[in-house]
Amino acid sequence: MELDYDDTLNSLEGWDIAIIVVVFVLVLVVGIWSAWVSNRGTTKGYFLAGRSMSWWLGLFCLILLGFVFMPVYISAGVFTMPEYLKKRFGGERLRILLSVTAVVLIILTNISSEMYAGTIIIQQALNWDLYLSVCLLLAMTAAYTVAGGLTAVIYTDALQSVIMIGGATVLSVIAFIEIGGLENLYLKFMTSIPTPTFLAGNTSCGIPTEESWHIFRDATTSDLPWPGVLFGIFLLSAWYFCTNQVLVQRSLSAKNVTHSKAGTLLAAVLKLLPMILMIYPGMISRALWPDYVACQDSDTCTKVCGNPNGCSDIAYIRLLLKLMPTGLKGLMMAAMLAALMSSLTSVFNSASSIITLDLWVKVRPLATETELVIVGRLCTLILAVLSILWLPLIQLFGSGQLFVYIQSISSYMSPPIFAVYTTGMFSERVTEQGAFWGLLLGEVIGCTWMVLDFVFIAPPCGGVDERPLALQKIHYLHFALMNYAATVLFIVVISLLTKRIPRDKLIRLTWWTRKSELPRKPISEKENEKNWERELKKREKSAAEHTDEPPSGLRRIWNFVCGIESSPSDEPTPDDKEAMEKRMTSLEEDPKWARVVNVVCLVVLFLGFLAFGLFA
Template sequence: MHRAPVSDPHCPLTPWLSPRALRNGEAPPPPPSKSNFFFELSFLSMENSLPVDMYAGALFIQQALRWDLYVAVIGLLAITAVYTVAGGLAAVIYTDTLQTVIMLAGGLTLMGFSFVKIGGLESLQAKYFKAIASSHKGNSSCGLPREDAFHIFRDPVTSDLPWPGVLIGMTVPSLWYWCTDQVIVQRSLAAKNLCHAKGGSLLASYLKILPLFMMVMPGMISRVLFPDLVACADPEICRKICGNPSGCSDIAYPKLVIELLPLGLRGLMMSVMISALMSSLTSIFNSSSTIFTMDLWRHFRPRSSEWELMLVGSRVFVLLLVVVSILWIPLVQASQGGQLFIYIQTISSYLQPPVAMVFILGCFWKRTNEKGAFWGLLTGMLLGFIRLVLDFIYLQPQCGEPDHRPSVVRYVHYLYFSMILSVITTVTVVVVSLLTEPPSEEMISHLTWFTRWDPPAEKHPAVSTSPDSGSGVRKSECPPAQIDISVVPENISNDNTSKCLLLYTGCVSIKISSMHFVKVIEAGNVT
C-alpha cells in the first residue's frame, strides 16, 4: 500500500491519473519545477481552513463548558497535536475512520430528535418565518427570516446566494477541493488500489446527500426553538449572548445539541462534533507539513536528512501554522457579518478558482504549458488576494447601517467574483500558452484526457565519448530503463492495513467537520 503524501496538482480520482499514482507503490511525483504545473500555493487554502476549524470547535467547547474561547482553542489543539505528531498519517487514518462512524450516528440521532421536537417538515415550514427575537423592533427588517429560505434557486441580483453563482461560481471551488486539495489527494493515494479509490469517492458522493437533512434543517429548527439567542439582531444583545456583535447564528447547532438531547446523548453528540473538528485539524496539519517539507524545504535544502524534515515539517512549521491561525480567529469572527459559512465560501471563491481552472485546462487541453499555468495562477491568485484584502479592510456593515464600501466589494457577489476569476485565469493560461513553446509529447503523455492511452515513451540511452577510445566511439553510459505503465490490480506492497484504508476512503471524505457542519450553524442566514 502506498501512503506517501504528495502534492500533485492532478486529480487522483480521474481514471487516467490514478494508475500513474498508484502503480507499484510509486513514490510521489517530481517537484513542480520538473512537472507540468506550479503548485506551491496549496497551503494558502489550508491556512484559511485552519482558523475556521479551530473557531468552530472552540464554539462547541465554549457553549458546553462555558470556557473562554481561546482556552478552548488551546485545549482542542493540545489533544489533536498529540496523536497527529506522534502517529503521522496512519494515526490520522485510523482515528478518522472511527470518528466518521460516530459522526454519522450522532448526526442522524440529532436529526430525529429535532424533527420530533418541531413536529415534522410541514411544521418547520410554518414556524420558521415566525422565529423572530423578542427584542426585534417592529419597524426594522433586521433579524427577520429570509422570504426565500426554503428556495434553492434564488434571485440572481438581490439574494444572498444567487442561483447562477451557486451553479457555476460554487462549482469551480468544489472542483478544486475534491480533485486537487492536498487532504483529499492524500487519502485517495492511500487507497489499496485504483478500484478502491474510485469506490471510496463514489460512496462519499452518496453520503454528501445527507447534510441537507442532517445539518441544514436542524440548524433551521434551532432558530425556531431559540429565536432570542440564534436570531438576535441587536449588536449589544448579541455581544452578551455569544460575544460576537455581528450575530449569534454560529451557536445554532451547539445550542440544539446542549438543550435538546438527553444527558447521555448530549455527551455523545459533543464527542461527535469535537471528533469532526479533530479529524479536520489532523488532516490539515499532516497535509500542510507534507507540502512544506516535500515541495518547499527540500527545494532549498535538497540534502536534508529525514530527521531534519520531521523536525522542520512536523514540529516547527505546524507550530507556526497554529500560532498564525489563532491570531486569525478574530478576523473570522468579524468578517462577513459573523457568518462562518459565508466566510468559508468567500475564501474559496477568491483563492481556489485559479487552481481549478488550471487543473481543467491541464487535463483537457494538450497545448497548456508550464508558463501558461504559472501566469494564469499568478494572475488569478493576485486578483483573488486583492479582493480578499478589500473584504477584510471594508467589513460588511451591520444591519441597519449605511454601506460605504467600494463598488467592487458592495455589488460584486463573491460567487460572481469566482466566475469572473475563472474566466480571467482561463484567458491568461490560453494566451500565454499559445504565445510560448508547446509542451513536449513526453511531458503530457498519460497526463491529459487525450493522451491517456499513449504508448510508452521510448527512452534513448544517454551516450558519451569515452576518452579511452582512440576512435572516439560513443558508448552508452547505462542501458535503457524498462518502464511498465500498466495498471495493476493490487499494490505490490503487501500491507494489510490497506483494508482499513478502504473503509476510510469511503467515509472520511464526507468531512462532517467545521467545513460542513458550519452550514447548519448559520440557521436562517444560509438556508
C-alpha cells in the first residue's frame, strides 16, 4: 500500500505575515531603545548591563543558582565564569583552559541547536530560501546585540518571553480541545502507530510504550534510564544553570542579590510550564498525525520532512500550522522565531564576554575599556558568521542524531567543568594544580569518549548494533556521572599532594567565606603588581587617545555603534572602581524582602516536588 505524503500545511496568510513583521519591528525598537538608555561604554555596562536589571527580567535559571552559587559569584565580583576561577585559584592556565572549553561548548551546543530550530521553522512554515532567511535573522539579532550589549539582550528577551508563553498557552488549549482532553490523548497516543509499521506487523519500531508517560524508566533498556534522569540530568542542569556563562551572566546583571534570587524564583516557576505547553502538545501532534511525526524508515521520513533520520522535530510546528487560526498563527510564528533570536543574542553576548575578558586581555594586556567593548562587538559578528557555517552540518546530520549529539557533547565535556566549580567553591583545600590537572584529565576522558561515539554511530531502530560493548552498555547520562566522579577524584588527590592556598587569599571566594568583611590578599603578589602597572599604562593610553576637539558626524555614529563616549571620563578613576566593586560585591539584603524570597522559595520547591512526583 503506497501512502501519499504530499501533505500541504496551512500556509501563512497576509495577516500572519503582517503580525510577524510588527513583532520583529517591535523587538528591534526595544533593542535600539535599550541601546540608547544603557551604559554601553564600559565592559561592565556592555557585558553586565550596568548591574541594573530588575528581578522580573530574570529568565530560566534555577533556585540553586540564585541561592547558592550567585552569592559567591557576587561576593567575588566577577564578570565571567573563568574570571572566578582565576580569582579562586590564581594562575592563567586554568582560566585559559576553561575559556577555550566554554567557547567550544557554546559553539557546538548552543549555536548549533538554535540554528537547527530555526531551519525547521523556516523550512516547514515559511518556505523561504534557507540561507537568506537565516542570514536576515542573524543580521537582526547581531544588530541589537552589538548596539546594546546585555541590556538589549535582556529587554528583548523579556518581550519575546511574554509572546512565547502567551502563544504557547493558546496553542496548548486548542490542541487539547482538538484531541478531546487528557484521557483521550492517552488512548490516541498509545495507538498512534505509523501505517507502514502497522501493516508490517513484525517490528516494535515506532510503537508507543507505557514508559512514555513516566519520568522514571528502565535503568538498562530505556532511552532515558532513571539513574541518568535522576542524577545525570541533574548534573547537566546544574552545570548549565549554575556555571554556564550564558545564564549566569543574566543573574550577574541583577541590581543586588535579592533581585537575583527573585529572578531565579520566577524562572523556576516558569520551569513548571513546559510539560503543559510543550510536552503534551508534542504528544498530541503525534497522536493526530502518526504517519508524519512518527515516521520510521528513511525513505518515508525524507518524503515527509526532508530528513531521513526522523521527523519528530516537526511535531510542534505542524500542530501550530494545522490548528492555529489566522492571526494567532502569525503571532506564534513570530514567537518561535523570536525564541531563536532570544537564545542567539544570549549566546553572542556571553561568548563574546569570555573571548574578550578572558582571552583577548592575554593577547592585549594594555587594552582600554573602549578596545574591549569594540572587540566584544566584533566577536558577536564573527559568531554570527560561524552560525551560518553551521547550517550545512545541521542539514547533513539531521534532527534526531544532531539533537542526541548535542546532549551527548554536554555529557562528555561539562561534568569536569562543574566538578572544578563545586570543589573550588565548597572546599578551601582544593589547589590550582588539582583544579587544572583534574579539569584537563576529565576533558581528555570526555573528548575521547565523544570521538568514539562519533566514529561508532548507534544503528537505527531494528538495526544490528556493532559498536564496542562499552558504547552499547553505557548511556551518555551515566557516563556524565562517572566522568564527574573521576574528575572530583583527580582534583582531590592532586590537591592533597600539593601546597594549600592560605585562607586569607580565599576571602569571599568560597561558600564559607562569602560574607567575610576581611580584606582579601591577592593569590599572587607579583601578579597583583603587574595588574597595577597595566592599569596605570591603560589609563595613560586612554587619556592620550582622547582629544578636546568635537567629533565629526561620522565619528559620532561610529562612537554610538561601538559604545564609545567622547569624554575621557569613560575610564573610571581608582576611587570610582573601588566604589563600584564595593557595590557589586555586596551581599546586603533588605530583611523584609529577604524573608519574602525565602518563603517563595519554599513554595516553589514544594510545587516542584509535587510536579516531579506527579509525573514520575
